[in-house]
Amino acid sequence: MPNLNLILLGPPGSGKGTQGERLQEDLELPYYATGDILRAAVKAVSDVGAKAKDFMDRGDLVPDEVMIGIIADRLESNEAEHGFILDGFPRTVPQAEALDKKLRELGRGLTAVILIDSTDEAIINRLSGRRVCLDGGHVYHVDFDPPKTEGACDIDGSELIVRDDDKPEVVSHRLEQYHEKTAPLIDFYRKQGLLNRIEGTETPDRVGESVRTLISTLSLEEGS
Ligand code: AP5
Numbered sequence: 001m002p003n004l005n006l007i008l009l010g011p012p013g014s015g016k017g018t019q020g021e022r023l024q025e026d027l028e029l030p031y032y033a034t035g036d037i038l039r040a041a042v043k044a045v046s047d048v049g050a051k052a053k054d055f056m057d058r059g060d061l062v063p064d065e066v067m068i069g070i071i072a073d074r075l076e077s078n079e080a081e082h083g084f085i086l087d088g089f090p091r092t093v094p095q096a097e098a099l100d101k102k103l104r105e106l107g108r109g110l111t112a113v114i115l116i117d118s119t120d121e122a123i124i125n126r127l128s129g130r131r132v133c134l135d136g137g138h139v140y141h142v143d144f145d146p147p148k149t150e151g152a153c154d155i156d157g158s159e160l161i162v163r164d165d166d167k168p169e170v171v172s173h174r175l176e177q178y179h180e181k182t183a184p185l186i187d188f189y190r191k192q193g194l195l196n197r198i199e200g201t202e203t204p205d206r207v208g209e210s211v212r213t214l215i216s217t218l219s220l221e222e223g224s
Contacts, residue, residue, distance in 0.1 A: 002222035003083040004029065004215070005108060007090070009185060010116035012174045013123040013130065014200040017139050019116060019211050020087040026212065030079050033087040036137055037070060038062060059165055059173035061091055061181060068098040075102055083111075091182045096189075112218050113189040114211065116200040120175055127171045131160040145204060 004027065008016040017033060024031040038056060041049035048070065052062045071089050074080055090096040103109055118126075129142040133153035140147050140160060147154050165174065189195040198210045 002219055004085075004111045004218060004222065005083055005103070006085045006111055007113040007189075008085065008087040008116060009113050009182075009189070010200060011118055011120075011123055011178045011182075012171070013127040014116045014118040015126075015204065015207055016087045016116055018145070018204055019207060020085060021139075022208050023085055023211060023215070027083070027085070027215070029083045029085050030074070031085045031087065032071065032074050032080075032089065034067060034070065034089045034091075035087075039137065057164055057170070059170040059177065061177055064092055064094045064098070067091070067095055068102075071099065072102050075106065090185060093184055093188060096185055110192075110194055111222060112196050112214075113185075113194045114214065115186060115195060115197045116207065116211075117197055118200040122201050123175065124168075124171060127166045128168065130163065130166055132163055133160055134158045 006023075006029075008020055008023075010016050017035070020031055020033060023029075038049070038052045042053045042056070043049070048066060051066055055062045067089060071086065075084065086099075090099050099110075126141060126144070129144070131140045131142060131147075132138065133140075133156060135158035136153065136156045138153050138155050139145075140153075147160060151160050152158070153160060165171070186195060196214055198207060198214065200207055202210070
């Protein structure tokens, strides 16, 4: 398998985490989901967690310099030398520019940006029914992807809870932030010829199929 340096882009709740977990298993690449990294930092009461918590609770973006530092550390590590999957980063144009700069320094470049797109209406529906497990952050939906046993994670058995930022008023603010600050990245990457749009309103399995087909094409191109 050739080295793949991938970004998963898309509105909150479009299915980046759901597809990211599957991709990680398929490709065996390190998977850096900034939301998960920040939630772990908040739980551990670390410096980064203390800086991020209020922003996250309000549905605001965490300042660029905090996020850029988090990702730069990981990309510089040996773990990511044969490729990576970024989920939730970059989320602003300055973050995207900092990522380009860091990859240039490392003599690398992006393979592709996968936009998992969705409508605001579908997102509100999804986030109101999302449940995540307390220990591992595994993701479910009460209607679209329910656990085998109600209220418990299939993978680690821990309790399923509602994320603090999935409250309706916070979800609408997250969507506003997405349209204002993150959606400009669609054009940013389209202009670089890196953007690949996937329809995210299909079922999780159909979205997964589209992602797999795209990855096969990218792998062939990278290998040729
Ligand atoms: P983050 O955790 O990254 O939140 P997000 O981007 O808003 O994405 P979500 O995790 O909400 O959704 P998702 O697209 O992964 O969807 P999922 O697969 O779970 O970030 C949280 C916060 O951290 C931000 O608000 C910000 O404060 C901060 N932050 C993080 N990165 C940052 C950065 N770079 N800069 C600044 N701040 C940053 O799916 C959602 C639900 O739908 C689930 O219930 C799932 O089961 C269901 N579902 C998934 N796919 C389908 C489908 N195809 N059909 C039906 N249901 C589906």
